[in-house]
Amino acid sequence: EVQLVESGGGLVQPGGSLRLSCAASGFTFSSYWMSWVRQAPGKGLEWVANIKQDGSEKYYVDSVKGRFTISRDNAKNSLYLQMNSLRAEDTAVYYCARPVVGSIDYWGQGTLVTVSS
Amino acid sequence: DIQMTQSPSSLSASVGDRVTITCQASQDISNYLNWYQQKPGKAPKLLIYDASNLETGVPSRFSGSGSGTDFTFTISSLQPEDIATYYCQQYDNLPRYTFGQGTKLEIK
Numbered sequence: 001e002v003q004l005v006e007s008g009g010g011l012v013q014p015g016g017s018l019r020l021s022c023a024a025s026g027f028t029f030s031s032y033w034m035s036w037v038r039q040a041p042g043k044g045l046e047w048v049a050n051i052k053q054d055g056s057e058k059y060y061v062d063s064v065k066g067r068f069t070i071s072r073d074n075a076k077n078s079l080y081l082q083m084n085s086l087r088a089e090d091t092a093v094y095y096c097a098r099p100v101v102g103s104i105d106y107w108g109q110g111t112l113v114t115v116s117s
Numbered sequence: 118d119i120q121m122t123q124s125p126s127s128l129s130a131s132v133g134d135r136v137t138i139t140c141q142a143s144q145d146i147s148n149y150l151n152w153y154q155q156k157p158g159k160a161p162k163l164l165i166y167d168a169s170n171l172e173t174g175v176p177s178r179f180s181g182s183g184s185g186t187d188f189t190f191t192i193s194s195l196q197p198e199d200i201a202t203y204y205c206q207q208y209d210n211l212p213r214y215t216f217g218q219g220t221k222l223e224i225k
Contacts, residue, residue, distance in 0.1 A: 044216055045155075045161065045204055045216040046216065047213065047214040059212050061213075062118075095160055095161075101208075102211055102214070103167075107160035109160060
């Protein structure tokens with residue numbers, strides 16, 4: 001059974017940093033692109049970042065470029081999102097997700113990040 | 118950037134009704150469009166991929182159609198368990214994605 005379990009969310013002050021983790025199981029993690037998708041409270045879904053199987057290619061939505069870094073450790077079946085210079089508008093539930101040819105077939109349960117003083 | 122315009126933003130219908138949601142892309146995206154269902158407090162679930170293909174295990178009352186810039190998602194006979202928010206998502210410019218704004222579906 002495919003499982004994606006996020007952790008690392010919490011309350012952080014504006015300008016602060018946070019690192020999210022996603023533990024993957026039930027599939028060959030190193031064979032798949034991986035994604036982060038977020039959802040602000042009461043709002044819609046927003047794709048945040050993608051990373052290629054070997055980590056050689058990374059893509060970001062414009063609003064997080066230069067502040068967020070997606071990475072992975074295939075030996076640990078883990079995906080990460082390092083978030084720096086956090087802003088109030090980054091407040092959201094962050095989902096770890098597995099895309100397959102453009103369709104996201106598995107999602108984690110999400111972890112809430114709140115940026116507030 | 119490709120923009121996705123989804124309508125309506127909310128919809129109220131009765132059990133048994135036929136429900137239709139539309140999604141318009143700002144440029145031709147062929148059939149590179151998916152539809153997701155999200156229930157409150159839950160992660161989204163893929164229902165339709167490549168505009169018209171039903172994901173395994175999804176009831177046949179759900180369907181999708183369209184290509185190019187105009188797409189339609191239909192529930193042929195609304196059931197109480199279909200209450201959710203529905204999103205379209207394009208992937209023409211992989212590996213970047215764009216979601217529509219969502220349609221909140223309620224029971225009348």
